[in-house]
Amino acid sequence: MSGYNQMWSELGLDLEAHDALLSVLGDSYHNIFMTQKNRPEGMKYFDFVMSEVHGLRIKELMDAKTQGKKVIGLYCVFVPEELIIAVDGISVGLCAGAEFNFEGAEQILPRNLCALIKSAFGFKLGRVCPYIEACDLVVGENTCDGKKKAYEVLSPYVKDLYVVDLPQTKSNAGKMLLKEEYLKFIAKLEEISGKKITYENLRKGIDIVNAKRKAVLRLAELRKSNPIPISGLDSLLINQVFFYDDPVRFTNSVNALCDELVERIKRGEGVFPEGTVRVIVSGCPMAVPNWKVPYIVETSGAAIVGEESCVGERGTRWLTETKGSTVEDLVENITDRYFKIDCAIFTPNHSRLEHIKEMFERYNAKGLIHYNLQFCQPYIIESGHFETDLKNSNIPTLRLETDYSQEDIGQLKTRVEAFIERIKG
Amino acid sequence: MKIAGLDIGSRTVKLVVMDGSKILLAKKVLNSHDPLNTVFTLLDGASYDYMVATGYGRHLINEVFSCTIISEIKAFALGSRAVYPSCRAVLDIGGQDTKAIHINEKGKIVKFEMNDKCAAGTGRFLEIMAHALNYSNIDEFSKAACTATKAQTINNMCTVFAESEVISLISRGAKREEVALGIHRAIVSRTLRLLNRVAPSGDVVFAGGVALNECARKLISEELKRPVFVPPDPQIIGAYGAALYGQNKR
Ligand code: SF4
Ligand code: SF4
Secondary structure, eight states: OGGGHHHHHHTTOOHHHHHHHHHHHHHHHIIIIITSSSOOTTHHHHHHHHHTTTTHHHHHHHHHHHTTOOEEEESSTTSOHHHHHHTTOEEEEOOOOSOOOHHHHHHHSOSSSOHHHHHHHHHHHTTOOHHHHHOSEEEEEOOSHHHHHHHHHHGGGSSOEEEEOOOSSOSHHHHHHHHHHHHHHHHHHHHHHOOOOOHHHHHHHHHHHHHHHHHHHHHHHHTTSSSOSSOHHHHHHHHHHTTTSOHHHHHHHHHHHHHHHHHHHHHTOOSSOTTOEEEEEEESOOOTTOOHHHHHHHTTTEEEEEEESTTTHHHHSOOOOOOSSSHHHHHHHHHHHHHTOOOTTSSSOHHHHHHHHHHHHHTTOSEEEEEEETTOHHHHHHHHHHHHHHHHTTOOEEEEEEOSOSTTHHHHHHHHHHHHHHHHO | OEEEEEEEOSSEEEEEEEETTEEEEEEEEEOOSOHHHHHHHHHTTOOOSEEEEESTTHHHHHTTSOOEEOOHHHHHHHHHHHHOTTEEEEEEEOSSOEEEEEEOTTSOEEEEEEOOSSOTTSHHHHHHHHHHTTOSSHHHHHHHHHHOSSOOOOOOOSHHHHHHHHHHHHHTTOOHHHHHHHHHHHHHHHHHHHHHHHOOSSEEEEESGGGGOHHHHHHHHHHSSSOEEOOSSGGGHHHHHHHHHHHHHO
16 A cells, blocks of 8 residues: 555655554454455445555545545534535545544543544544545534534644534424524535535535435345345445445445345345344444444344444435425425434434334344443433333343443453343243 | 353353263363363363353353353353242352343343453452452451451452552551451442342342352342342352253253
8 A cells, every 4th residue: 555655644644653553454354344254246345445445535535635626524424415515525534433542632632531532533643544634624513522522622633623513402493503503514615615505516415415325225225134135244334434435436336236135135145144133233333443343243143234323324314305496495404304313412312212113123133232332421321211111112132331442352242142142032 | 961061261160061950070170371271171081972161261162172152141040040940130250250140030031231341349359359468368358357347448449449448448557357348348239239230139149259258148148138049159150051051952
């Protein structure tokens, strides 16, 4: 990959640390993904994307920048990609999923903070994330207390930080606030890109993002089959790549993969042996390269058939409607769509629980694993009363609380295995 | 058919060989830096047709021997119910972890929890504290604690902080056995909080290495307001459960 060294140093990366990171990543990718049996051919595209995630994709971003396009980094699915595409921008996910440079992060943040936030800071301060360095604008959002306050700390480290405010209740006032915030965000996007949002370009943005969502929803649908045509790990990977790749190319690749899976299903071909237990994973988002829990689950006799997560169905299940004929109408549709997202920062948040139950039925699952990042109050608190409710609905639930470190893998494995035994009875 | 149940724990390795319902052999050895070698020593001379392994080292063994593996949770649930059929709750305090398991009347596992990453409240914690108090072994430590008429309060459950807390209590003139009792109290109350959360009612089986500790046994029986049963050898319950599992599978 040394062919990119010049680009990386121009971006200000710490080449030595970055090399070390890539080599660890490459190894773990190989061990986790390439050792899976009978993977679909269509995964080759995603393997390639991952092998070039800091290379070719960054080069594409840099080339796009020279043509005047803006690169905009996000940390949350509440920031509408439709608006970014409308001004001809490129959105990239900045959440990070590895324990890298936590010492650095802990110099400016408390230790008792969720790993997702610490990781993002660790990458930024360690100068190993080409995405954040390539950004013309970084967009934060007022979600959990951890992120909300962390953006204040992040501000001096990035060129341009813009924070979107978010409501915390699903009330009319909340919705008005969200719309207001999206209108302000539009103004910001127009200012940095020098482009005006029109009905046509916004409609195009909506169509592109809807197509991308439809493709991953189609993939989700195929995982209902028995035998299961694709692993949970591979499906998670696709949902992660969702945030980095060129949206149109991504959509085509997912659809091509789905065509292949349809054939597999016809032939009765699957990736897991008979008797593998089907489970749903729900909870905190898993950002690249956080594959820890899915890897444990899928090497312990279970298969993940769905993710109730922002890197998964919570983030993609709603499409944006296209009704109306003005920019105002489309912004209204966008607000409607995003307002439905059932993140745990909302109170109350009943629809998330309903969605978990519904996914459990739909994917014919036998168990639910609730994934919590340590110190993530919103999801940890929800998981408590959810567990009680799920128990009454006869949904076996396992709550896991962990971080990005490797030290509790043995413990987690024991818990997961015992849970699978419990389901099998 | 002879079935072997092997429980590779962090501190000890346990073996039970059964033929039908008869226990032919039950033995244990301390684990070492080389668990595989420990297992070889333990299996030396034992004959069996089929093996089921459990414990933290189960996957390691699975790579070398042909055997079935089950989690410690399942093994302890099976073993506990076999020695004490009315049991609805299992508390296992081992060398490095603590488990609480809730089982229903049919023996199915309803819920379970384990302690988190650290050694707080486990056998290892007690060993370190015994050492900090200059007792030559756990037995002496536990017996001394039983003689104390009052307990010193121990606030820290992190092994490192607890150790310095203990040392400073002693240097301030606290009686050694009162500190010893305080340590036992601290881990018992922490463990019972876990047990009461997971399995709030029903008869309890207390197993694992720490169940050999007289003081821990006494405090747990006193504080839990429900029947507590400690098996004759509480350490082999996992291995016994693993062997029983093998029997039912064959
Ligand atoms: S979990 Fe909530 S805060 Fe996090 S990405 Fe999802 S919507 Fe945003
Ligand atoms: S995982 Fe939880 S604590 Fe971490 S950023 Fe997301 S909502 Fe906040």
